[in-house]
Amino acid sequence: MSDEEKKARLRLREFLPYRLSVLSNTVSRGIANLYDREFGLTIWQWRVMAVTGDTPGISATDIGQRTAMDKVAVSRAVAGLIELGYMERKTSESDGRRSQLFLTPAGQDIYEMIVPIALEAERKLMAPLTSEEQAELSRLMQKLAGSASPERPLW
Template sequence: MADKHALVLNNFIAYRMANFAKMVSDSCAHIYEDEFGLTIPEWRILARLAENERMNAKDIGEITFMDKSKVSRAVKQMDDKGLLQKEKDPNDNRAYYLSLSEQGQNLYHQIVPKAREWEDSLINTLTAAEYRDFVNVVEKLEKRLEVMEKEGC
C-alpha cells in the first residue's frame, strides 16, 4: 500500500528542475569543452564578462551561483590562457576587476554562434506559444523563490 504522504521523486519539481538543468548544461557543454577547451565555470565567467564587461570575482560568483573556490580556480585557468585582463580594485588591494582580453572576446565570439545553434536545436521542439509559456513559468517561479527566500522558507 502506498504511503499517502510519500514523495514521488519524479514528480518533485526541485528534483525535475535540477536534473533538467544538468542535462541542458551537460549537453551544451560539449561545445565549449570539446571544441574550445573551456570548463563550465570558465564558460559562465566568459559569458558574464562579455555581457557585463568588468566585474569582480565576488559579483561573478553571486550572479552565476558558483562558490568562491570554483570562481577562483576558473579565473586562474582563464588568466593562464590569456583570456582575462585584471585590474586591482583601488578600494581593496585583495580584489581585482576582471574583463575579457582581446583573446577572450575573440573566443566568446567564436562560441556564441555555436551555442545559439545548439539552443535553437533544443528550443525548436517547442511552438512559439510553448516557448513563451515556458519562459513565463520560469520567471514566475523565480520571483516566487525570491519571496520565499525573504520569508525564510
C-alpha cells in the same frame, strides 16, 4: 476510507524537483561537453567569460552575483582563464582588494565564437516549443524561481 488507502504515494518521475534536476543535468552535460570539446572550457569558465565579455572591468565578487557562483568557484575559473591566456586581471585603483577583469584579445575571440554557438544550442533545445510556449515557460520558471529563492526558503 481506511488509513491504509490514504497513504500518499510519491512517483519520482512526476516529482517536480526530480524532473527539474534530471532535465537540468541533461542540458548542462550536453552544453558542458560542447564547451569543453570545442574550446577546452568548463561551464564555470564560460559563465565567467560571458559576463566579463558583457561587462569588462567587472570584479570577481560581482561575477559571482551575476552567475550564481560562489567566490571560490569564481576564483578558480578566473585562475584557469588567466592560465589559458583568455583573461587578465588588474587591481582597482580605488580599492586594492578589488580586481578588474578583462578578456584578452584571444579571450575576446573565443567569446565571439562561443556566443552564437551557445545561442544556437539554446535554439535547438527550444525548437519543439512554439514561441508562445517558450514565453510561457520563461514566465513559469520566473515564478518558480521567486518561490524557491534561497533568501526565502520554503522548507
